[in-house]
Amino acid sequence: DAGVIQSPRHEVTEMGQEVTLRCKPISGHNSLFWYRQTMMRGLELLIYFNNNVPIDDSGMPEDRFSAKMPNASFSTLKIQPSEPRDSAVYFCASSPRPTRELNTEAFFGQGTRLTVV
Amino acid sequence: TQLLEQSPQFLSIQEGENLTVYCNSSSVFSSLQWYRQEPGEGPVLLVTVVTGGEVKKLKRLTFQFGDARKDSSLHITAAQPGDTGLYLCAGARRGSGGSNYKLTFGKGTLLTVNP
Numbered sequence: 385d386a387g388v389i390q391s392p393r394h395e396v397t398e399m400g401q402e403v404t405l406r407c408k409p410i411s412g413h414n415s416l417f418w419y420r421q422t423m424m425r426g427l428e429l430l431i432y433f434n435n436n437v438p439i440d441d442s443g444m445p446e447d448r449f450s451a452k453m454p455n456a457s458f459s460t461l462k463i464q465p466s467e468p469r470d471s472a473v474y475f476c477a478s479s480p481r482p483t484r485e486l487n488t489e490a491f492f493g494q495g496t497r498l499t500v501v
Numbered sequence: 502t503q504l505l506e507q508s509p510q511f512l513s514i515q516e517g518e519n520l521t522v523y524c525n526s527s528s529v530f531s532s533l534q535w536y537r538q539e540p541g542e543g544p545v546l547l548v549t550v551v552t553g554g555e556v557k558k559l560k561r562l563t564f565q566f567g568d569a570r571k572d573s574s575l576h577i578t579a580a581q582p583g584d585t586g587l588y589l590c591a592g593a594r595r596g597s598g599g600s601n602y603k604l605t606f607g608k609g610t611l612l613t614v615n616p
Contacts, residue, residue, distance in 0.1 A: 388543070417604075426608035439519070440572065440596050440603065475543050483601040486531055486593060487551065489602060492543025 386410070388493035392474050396499045402464040403424060405496045409458055409478030418451055418461050419475040427475070434482045466500045473497050481492065504528060505592055505607035517579055522610040525572045526588035531602065532594050533566055533573045538609070540589040560568040580614045587611050 389408040397403050399439040402428040409416050431441040436453045448467070464469055468493070477490040506525045507538045514520055522532070532551045536544035548557050550566035550573065561584075563576040571589055589609045598602040 416593070419606075425604040429603060432603075434601070439601055442596075477543070483603070486602055487549050488542075488593075488602065488604075489546045489549070491536075492545070494541065496541055 388476055388478050388491055390444040390474075390493035390496050392496060393501075394497045396501065397466055399467055399500055400464065400465045401500075403466045403470075403498060403500075405461040405474050405498070406451040407459045407461070407476030407477075407493060409459070409476070410480075410491055411457065413480050413491070414482045415458050415476035415488065416453060417479070418459070419477065421473045421475060421493075421495070422471075430461070432483060433461065434484075439483060465497075466498075468500045471498055471500050502603050505590055506590075507590060507607035507610050510608070511613075513615065514580055516581055516614055516616050517616075519576070519578050520559060520580060520612070521576045522588055522612070523572070523574050524607055526592060527571065528592070528594065529570050531595070532569075532603070533570070533593070535573070535575055536589040536591060536606075537565055538589060539585075544587075544589055553605055556585045578610075580612075582606050582616050583612045585614050586610060 391406045417432040417488045421427045422437045429453045433453045451461045475495045477492045479488045481488045534549045538544040546565045551567045553570045555566045561578045562563045587609045591604045591606045593602045
Protein backbone atom coordinates (compact mmCIF):
# COMPACT_ATOMS: atom_id res chain seq x y z
CA ASP A 385 0.00 0.00 0.00
CA ALA A 386 1.15 3.52 -0.72
CA GLY A 387 2.06 5.58 2.28
CA VAL A 388 1.52 9.29 2.74
CA ILE A 389 2.62 11.05 -0.44
CA GLN A 390 3.99 14.57 -0.37
CA SER A 391 5.00 16.82 -3.23
CA PRO A 392 7.29 18.34 -4.13
CA ARG A 393 10.18 16.66 -2.28
CA HIS A 394 12.28 19.80 -2.59
CA GLU A 395 11.29 23.39 -3.21
CA VAL A 396 13.55 26.41 -3.59
CA THR A 397 11.82 29.76 -3.92
CA GLU A 398 12.55 33.43 -3.59
CA MET A 399 11.37 35.49 -0.67
CA GLY A 400 7.92 36.91 -1.30
CA GLN A 401 6.76 34.10 -3.55
CA GLU A 402 3.79 31.87 -2.83
CA VAL A 403 4.57 28.26 -1.94
CA THR A 404 2.08 25.38 -2.01
CA LEU A 405 2.89 22.03 -0.45
CA ARG A 406 0.71 19.04 -1.24
CA CYS A 407 -0.23 15.87 0.63
CA LYS A 408 -2.15 12.72 -0.17
CA PRO A 409 -2.92 10.81 3.04
CA ILE A 410 -3.26 7.05 3.34
CA SER A 411 -6.64 5.96 1.99
CA GLY A 412 -9.18 5.45 4.76
CA HIS A 413 -7.35 7.50 7.37
CA ASN A 414 -9.48 9.92 9.38
CA SER A 415 -6.92 12.45 10.59
CA LEU A 416 -4.31 14.53 8.83
CA PHE A 417 -1.50 16.57 10.37
CA TRP A 418 0.97 19.15 9.08
CA TYR A 419 4.29 19.42 10.93
CA ARG A 420 7.39 21.56 10.43
CA GLN A 421 10.88 20.35 11.42
CA THR A 422 13.94 22.52 12.03
CA MET A 423 17.15 21.95 13.95
CA MET A 424 16.32 24.76 16.35
CA ARG A 425 12.72 23.91 17.16
CA GLY A 426 12.41 20.22 16.30
CA LEU A 427 9.09 18.85 15.01
CA GLU A 428 6.24 21.32 15.51
CA LEU A 429 2.55 20.62 14.92
CA LEU A 430 1.07 23.31 12.67
CA ILE A 431 -2.52 22.17 12.12
CA TYR A 432 -4.60 19.02 12.08
CA PHE A 433 -7.85 17.86 10.52
CA ASN A 434 -10.42 15.22 11.48
CA ASN A 435 -12.58 14.00 8.59
CA ASN A 436 -11.44 16.97 6.46
CA VAL A 437 -12.43 19.52 9.13
CA PRO A 438 -9.69 21.70 10.69
CA ILE A 439 -9.65 21.04 14.43
CA ASP A 440 -6.72 23.02 15.78
CA ASP A 441 -4.59 25.54 13.88
CA SER A 442 -2.98 27.11 16.95
CA GLY A 443 0.44 25.96 15.72
CA MET A 444 0.25 27.92 12.49
CA PRO A 445 2.94 30.58 12.97
CA GLU A 446 1.36 33.50 11.12
CA ASP A 447 -1.45 34.53 8.84
CA ARG A 448 0.91 33.89 5.96
CA PHE A 449 0.27 30.19 6.52
CA SER A 450 -2.97 28.51 5.51
CA ALA A 451 -4.04 24.89 5.10
CA LYS A 452 -6.99 23.27 3.37
CA MET A 453 -8.39 19.78 3.04
CA PRO A 454 -11.03 19.88 0.31
CA ASN A 455 -11.56 16.11 0.41
CA ALA A 456 -10.37 13.00 2.21
CA SER A 457 -7.54 12.35 -0.22
CA PHE A 458 -5.86 15.73 -0.54
CA SER A 459 -4.53 18.57 1.57
CA THR A 460 -2.43 21.67 0.89
CA LEU A 461 -0.29 23.94 3.04
CA LYS A 462 0.23 27.37 1.52
CA ILE A 463 2.69 30.07 2.52
CA GLN A 464 2.09 33.51 1.05
CA PRO A 465 4.34 35.45 1.02
CA SER A 466 7.25 33.17 1.91
CA GLU A 467 10.19 34.36 4.03
CA PRO A 468 13.69 32.90 4.60
CA ARG A 469 12.74 31.91 8.17
CA ASP A 470 10.11 29.56 6.71
CA SER A 471 12.92 27.32 5.46
CA ALA A 472 12.38 23.89 7.01
CA VAL A 473 11.22 20.36 6.25
CA TYR A 474 7.43 20.18 6.20
CA PHE A 475 5.84 16.83 6.98
CA CYS A 476 2.33 15.64 6.40
CA ALA A 477 1.08 12.70 8.47
CA SER A 478 -2.17 10.78 8.58
CA SER A 479 -3.77 8.55 11.16
CA PRO A 480 -6.41 5.83 10.90
CA ARG A 481 -8.39 7.09 13.90
CA PRO A 482 -9.72 10.51 14.87
CA THR A 483 -7.74 12.56 17.36
CA ARG A 484 -10.37 12.21 20.09
CA GLU A 485 -9.08 8.64 20.47
CA LEU A 486 -5.86 7.99 22.35
CA ASN A 487 -2.89 6.08 20.93
CA THR A 488 -3.40 7.32 17.43
CA GLU A 489 -0.34 6.36 15.38
CA ALA A 490 0.86 8.99 12.93
CA PHE A 491 2.14 7.77 9.56
CA PHE A 492 4.48 10.35 8.07
CA GLY A 493 5.29 11.22 4.50
CA GLN A 494 8.86 11.77 3.34
CA GLY A 495 8.54 15.53 3.75
CA THR A 496 9.10 18.58 1.58
CA ARG A 497 12.37 20.40 2.10
CA LEU A 498 11.61 24.10 1.58
CA THR A 499 14.36 26.65 1.08
CA VAL A 500 13.41 30.32 0.81
CA VAL A 501 16.24 32.53 -0.45
CA THR B 502 10.54 26.31 26.17
CA GLN B 503 10.35 22.71 25.01
CA LEU B 504 7.56 20.65 26.56
CA LEU B 505 9.54 17.43 26.13
CA GLU B 506 13.28 17.51 26.75
CA GLN B 507 15.35 14.72 25.25
CA SER B 508 18.89 13.84 26.30
CA PRO B 509 21.50 13.48 25.19
CA GLN B 510 21.05 15.55 22.05
CA PHE B 511 23.83 13.62 20.26
CA LEU B 512 25.28 10.18 21.00
CA SER B 513 28.04 8.39 19.11
CA ILE B 514 28.96 4.86 20.18
CA GLN B 515 30.65 1.72 18.94
CA GLU B 516 28.81 -1.35 17.71
CA GLY B 517 27.99 -3.69 20.56
CA GLU B 518 27.68 -1.04 23.26
CA ASN B 519 24.56 -0.43 25.32
CA LEU B 520 22.90 2.98 25.60
CA THR B 521 19.98 4.76 27.19
CA VAL B 522 18.28 7.94 25.99
CA TYR B 523 15.81 9.96 28.00
CA CYS B 524 12.63 11.96 27.48
CA ASN B 525 11.57 14.23 30.33
CA SER B 526 8.78 16.68 31.02
CA SER B 527 7.12 18.51 33.88
CA SER B 528 3.73 17.68 32.33
CA VAL B 529 1.69 14.48 32.58
CA PHE B 530 0.88 12.69 29.34
CA SER B 531 -1.93 10.28 28.55
CA SER B 532 0.48 8.22 26.48
CA LEU B 533 3.96 8.48 25.07
CA GLN B 534 5.29 7.30 21.75
CA TRP B 535 8.81 6.72 20.45
CA TYR B 536 9.63 7.24 16.77
CA ARG B 537 12.81 6.71 14.76
CA GLN B 538 13.66 8.96 11.84
CA GLU B 539 16.28 8.21 9.20
CA PRO B 540 17.84 10.88 6.95
CA GLY B 541 15.48 12.07 4.23
CA GLU B 542 12.53 10.18 5.68
CA GLY B 543 9.64 10.86 8.02
CA PRO B 544 9.50 9.48 11.57
CA VAL B 545 8.30 5.88 11.99
CA LEU B 546 6.53 4.70 15.13
CA LEU B 547 8.41 2.19 17.30
CA VAL B 548 6.16 1.88 20.36
CA THR B 549 3.36 3.44 22.41
CA VAL B 550 3.31 3.28 26.22
CA VAL B 551 0.18 4.20 28.15
CA THR B 552 0.36 3.05 31.77
CA GLY B 553 2.68 4.58 34.37
CA GLY B 554 5.59 2.19 34.99
CA GLU B 555 4.90 0.26 31.79
CA VAL B 556 7.83 -1.51 30.13
CA LYS B 557 7.75 -2.68 26.52
CA LYS B 558 10.42 -4.60 24.64
CA LEU B 559 11.01 -4.62 20.91
CA LYS B 560 13.91 -7.00 20.20
CA ARG B 561 16.97 -5.17 21.58
CA LEU B 562 15.01 -2.03 22.46
CA THR B 563 13.41 -1.57 25.89
CA PHE B 564 11.00 1.31 26.51
CA GLN B 565 9.83 2.46 29.92
CA PHE B 566 7.15 4.97 30.90
CA GLY B 567 7.73 6.74 34.21
CA ASP B 568 5.42 6.01 37.13
CA ALA B 569 4.06 9.56 37.04
CA ARG B 570 3.71 9.49 33.22
CA LYS B 571 5.99 12.50 32.87
CA ASP B 572 9.09 10.81 31.50
CA SER B 573 10.31 7.86 29.49
CA SER B 574 13.50 6.07 28.57
CA LEU B 575 14.71 3.98 25.66
CA HIS B 576 17.46 1.44 26.25
CA ILE B 577 19.24 -0.28 23.37
CA THR B 578 21.29 -3.40 24.04
CA ALA B 579 24.23 -4.32 21.82
CA ALA B 580 23.71 -1.45 19.40
CA GLN B 581 24.18 -2.08 15.70
CA PRO B 582 24.92 0.35 12.83
CA GLY B 583 21.33 -0.17 11.65
CA ASP B 584 20.13 1.50 14.86
CA THR B 585 21.58 4.80 13.65
CA GLY B 586 18.95 7.51 13.42
CA LEU B 587 17.08 10.29 15.19
CA TYR B 588 15.01 8.98 18.09
CA LEU B 589 11.99 11.14 18.90
CA CYS B 590 9.63 10.91 21.82
CA ALA B 591 6.10 12.28 21.50
CA GLY B 592 3.58 12.84 24.27
CA ALA B 593 -0.20 12.88 23.85
CA ARG B 594 -2.33 15.32 25.83
CA ARG B 595 -5.77 16.77 25.29
CA GLY B 596 -5.71 20.07 23.44
CA SER B 597 -7.23 23.30 24.66
CA GLY B 598 -10.65 22.29 23.36
CA GLY B 599 -10.62 19.26 25.63
CA SER B 600 -11.91 16.60 23.28
CA ASN B 601 -8.94 15.90 21.00
CA TYR B 602 -5.45 14.62 21.74
CA LYS B 603 -2.44 16.52 20.46
CA LEU B 604 0.95 14.89 19.93
CA THR B 605 3.93 17.00 21.00
CA PHE B 606 7.40 15.93 19.95
CA GLY B 607 10.77 16.37 21.62
CA LYS B 608 13.73 17.53 19.54
CA GLY B 609 15.22 14.06 19.49
CA THR B 610 18.46 12.22 20.18
CA LEU B 611 20.69 11.72 17.15
CA LEU B 612 22.33 8.31 17.57
CA THR B 613 25.30 7.15 15.52
CA VAL B 614 26.50 3.58 15.89
CA ASN B 615 29.94 3.09 14.39
CA PRO B 616 30.97 -0.35 13.03
